[in-house]
Amino acid sequence: AKEPARVLVTGAAGQIGYALVPMIARGVMLGPDQPVILHMLDIPPAAEALNGVKMELVDAAFPLLKGVVATTDVVEACTGVNIAVMVGGFPRKEGMERKDVMSKNVSIYKSQASALEKHAAANCKVLVVANPANTNALILKEFAPSIPEKNITCLTRLDHNRALGQISERLNVQVSDVKNVIIWGNHSSTQYPDVNHATVKTPAGEKPVRELVKDDAWLNAEFITTVQQRGAAIIKARKLSSALSAASSACDHIHDWVLGTPEGTWVSMGVYSDGSYNVPAGLIYSFPVTCQNGEWKIVQAFMDDYNCFMASFCDSGLSIDEFSRKKLDLTADELSEEKALAYSCLT
Numbered sequence: 001a002k003e004p005a006r007v008l009v010t011g012a013a014g015q016i017g018y019a020l021v022p023m024i025a026r027g028v029m030l031g032p033d034q035p036v037i038l039h040m041l042d043i044p045p046a047a048e049a050l051n052g053v054k055m056e057l058v059d060a061a062f063p064l065l066k067g068v069v070a071t072t073d074v075v076e077a078c079t080g081v082n083i084a085v086m087v088g089g090f091p092r093k094e095g096m097e098r099k100d101v102m103s104k105n106v107s108i109y110k111s112q113a114s115a116l117e118k119h120a121a122a123n124c125k126v127l128v129v130a131n132p133a134n135t136n137a138l139i140l141k142e143f144a145p146s147i148p149e150k151n152i153t154c155l156t157r158l159d160h161n162r163a164l165g166q167i168s169e170r171l172n173v174q175v176s177d178v179k180n181v182i183i184w185g186n187h188s189s190t191q192y193p194d195v196n197h198a199t200v201k202t203p204a205g206e207k208p209v210r211e212l213v214k215d216d217a218w219l220n221a222e223f224i225t226t227v228q229q230r231g232a233a234i235i236k237a238r239k240l241s242s243a244l245s246a247a248s249s250a251c252d253h254i255h256d257w258v259l260g261t262p263e264g265t266w267v268s269m270g271v272y273s274d275g276s277y278n279v280p281a282g283l284i285y286s287f288p289v290t291c292q293n294g295e296w297k298i299v300q301a302f303m304d305d306y307n308c309f310m311a312s313f314c315d316s317g318l319s320i321d322e323f324s325r326k327k328l329d330l331t332a333d334e335l336s337e338e339k340a341l342a343y344s345c346l347t
């Protein structure tokens with residue numbers, strides 16, 4: 001039998017936490033043959049609620065769940081963890097300045113970075129969900145210098161899945177037959193959901209989404225804004241955030257990172273930019289990635305003749321047209337600004 005994996009969920013008494021921990025305990029994140037020990041962290045005002053979640057995990061009698069640590073002590077929470085899903089954070093409240101929210105989150109992510117660096121298992125993989133997700137991940141990276149930068153990521157898989165869902169609804173096809181959309185950039189309303197390389201499996205073979213949708217006006221406008229604004233639309237409808245889909249997508253993110261992406265398929269992950277696609281190095285930016293042996297790699301080239309020809313016009317990688325280029329740059333600019341704001345909170 002496999003050794004249990006220790007999975008940390010911060011903010012575990014919150015909404016996403018409540019949806020996420022049972023998924024992890026059922027094997028949705030790490031597979032049906034991987035036992036888990038859950039580490040749940042929250043802050044003292046939520047301690048009682050956190051204990052209630054622990055009681056329910058016991059009551060659910062999950063066969064894969066080999067232990068539960070529920071604590072408000074960050075060191076106890078981080079000790080020995082193999083996977084860390086960072087959902088806890090300080091939400092923006094009415095009347096608060098952006099800088100004040102950033103400042104609260106910078107101090108949270110700075111201290112949790114140090115705890116992870118000192119106490120997590122070697123090679124711990126980190127996924128930041130709490131907003132501003134990309135910049136929280138960047139702060140975590142800066143203050144955990146001994147954790148390899150490739151181990152620190154943020155969640156844009158929800159946006160990726162939302163894009164797949166929109167295409168599936170529009171074309172009335174199974175969502176599992178749609179693949180290779182891309183979310184570029186920030187997990188915010190400046191993100192760029194890109195369908196230029198996406199395909200659908202049809203009885204006549206794989207077809208480009210653009211060819212099947214036959215409506216560039218929709219793809220270039222409404223599709224993009226629907227995906228960008230979907231979080232707000234869910235809050236408006238539910239009066240609560242999109243906890244179910246965020247939790248499910250967080251499982252997808254870790255699942256594919258650890259167990260690999262299928263041949264010919266990529267997913268979107270917020271990762272530390274190495275300058276690919278002329279995105280400034282040193283930002284956490286969402287790229288198309290493939291995963292193998294527990295490591296992600298930014299998709300660089302699409303190997304069919306037509307796309308290689310197109311790619312020759314834009315140094316390397318998937319072809320990026322002028323429309324897309326502007327959107328990649330816009331969301332990068334926002335992330336550079338957020339980074340500057342975050343750094344200004346450190347002094």
Ligand code: NAI
Nearest residue numbers: 011013014015016042046088089129130131155158241246
């Ligand atoms: P929530 O408010 O229900 O839960 C957040 C939890 O974090 C609370 O229990 C709170 O006590 C806890 N917390 C606060 N400070 C903490 C700290 N220093 N250490 C540990 N725990 C702490 O919020 P919800 O709906 O669960 O969302 C969580 C975060 O995820 C929010 O920042 C939200 O904006 C973000 N989010 C991100 C998405 C993505 O795709 N990246 C999608 C949806 C939400």
